Amino acid sequence: MDDNKSKGKILIYGGSGGVGAKLASLLHQRGYDLHLVGRDEDKLSNLAANLNCEFTVGDVRDDTLFKQVMKDAGHICGLVYAVGTINLASIRRVKSSDLLDDFTVNSVGAALAVQAALSVLKKAEGRGAVVLFSSVAAHTGFALHSSISMAKGAVEGLVVALAAELAPNIRVNGIAPSLTLTPLSEKIVGSEQIREAVARQHPLQRLGEADDVARMAEFLVLPESDWITGQIFKVDGGRSTLATTG
Numbered sequence: 001m002d003d004n005k006s007k008g009k010i011l012i013y014g015g016s017g018g019v020g021a022k023l024a025s026l027l028h029q030r031g032y033d034l035h036l037v038g039r040d041e042d043k044l045s046n047l048a049a050n051l052n053c054e055f056t057v058g059d060v061r062d063d064t065l066f067k068q069v070m071k072d073a074g075h076i077c078g079l080v081y082a083v084g085t086i087n088l089a090s091i092r093r094v095k096s097s098d099l100l101d102d103f104t105v106n107s108v109g110a111a112l113a114v115q116a117a118l119s120v121l122k123k124a125e126g127r128g129a130v131v132l133f134s135s136v137a138a139h140t141g142f143a144l145h146s147s148i149s150m151a152k153g154a155v156e157g158l159v160v161a162l163a164a165e166l167a168p169n170i171r172v173n174g175i176a177p178s179l180t181l182t183p184l185s186e187k188i189v190g191s192e193q194i195r196e197a198v199a200r201q202h203p204l205q206r207l208g209e210a211d212d213v214a215r216m217a218e219f220l221v222l223p224e225s226d227w228i229t230g231q232i233f234k235v236d237g238g239r240s241t242l243a244t245t246g
């Protein structure tokens with residue numbers, strides 16, 4: 001930590017995940033307090049011991065989680081919702097329950113997390129900031145991605161609506177990563193061969209690392225970005241906007 005005085009507390013849903021844990025570590029080094037949320041108590045308690053912070057265990061599919069989190073977290077100045085799914089399926093096979101579950105975990109959970117935190121974020125003296133996660137698949141078409149593209153498209157709608165509704169007190173931004181090496185993407189890029197093939201589809205010729213995405217989340221949740229709201233930042237090695245030459 002830079003000094004012994006906390007600069008404020010940041011709440012991270014998905015704080016034990018690839019991006020969430022990396023972000024927690026970056027913010028801890030900058031002198032911020034943290035509160036982490038996830039389902040796996042062992043993972044959370046190990047991390048919390050290292051970062052000297054508290055955590056709440058629960059599933060975002062359970063609406064009662066959000067009030068409990070705010071009770072546990074207390075005063076926060078930033079909220080990051082880094083929870084997500086990647087369930088790839090053909091439109092021929094996808095079930096309404098799969099579509100609804102992806103929507104619940106990625107989009108409804110994000111909305112309920114912000115709703116529960118509103119009154120506290122408003123008191124953060126203009127420093128209140130929210131960061132939500134979309135995906136490259138919300139604006140670039142990939143086969144088998146209908147469910148996650150729908151769910152993340154909704155997150156992007158949520159970002160702009162909330163940014164308008166909550167300005168000037170609370171800033172709201174989103175990050176749309178391409179394939180990033182975390183536990184979430186493990187099942188998609190299981191083999192070295194697949195990893196290399198997908199990396200080549202990115203103009204920058206590699207897959208994302210948790211650090212690439214966490215550094216953008218760090219910037220957006222902290223006052224360094226205090227004239228930025230209602231934006232979606234593509235952290236994707238150029239995949240969504242540039243043609244690959246290879």
Ligand SMILES: NC(=O)c1ccc[n+]([C@@H]2O[C@H](COP(=O)([O-])OP(=O)(O)OC[C@H]3O[C@@H](n4cnc5c(N)ncnc54)[C@H](OP(=O)(O)O)[C@@H]3O)[C@@H](O)[C@H]2O)c1
Pocket residue numbers: 013014015016017018019020037038039040041043058059060061081082083084085105133134135136176177178179180181182183184185
């Ligand atoms: N990695 C990628 O390639 C990629 C690409 C595009 C977008 N994104 C987005 O980036 C964000 C961060 O993803 P990541 O790669 O860091 O994922 P990750 O490594 O799988 O981490 C996900 C985190 O969310 C928690 N979580 C998952 N489902 C939950 C639930 N139902 N209730 C409560 N907590 C839950 C996990 O905790 P437990 O382990 O305890 O369940 C974990 O802490 C997500 O929004 C994801 O959709 C990622």
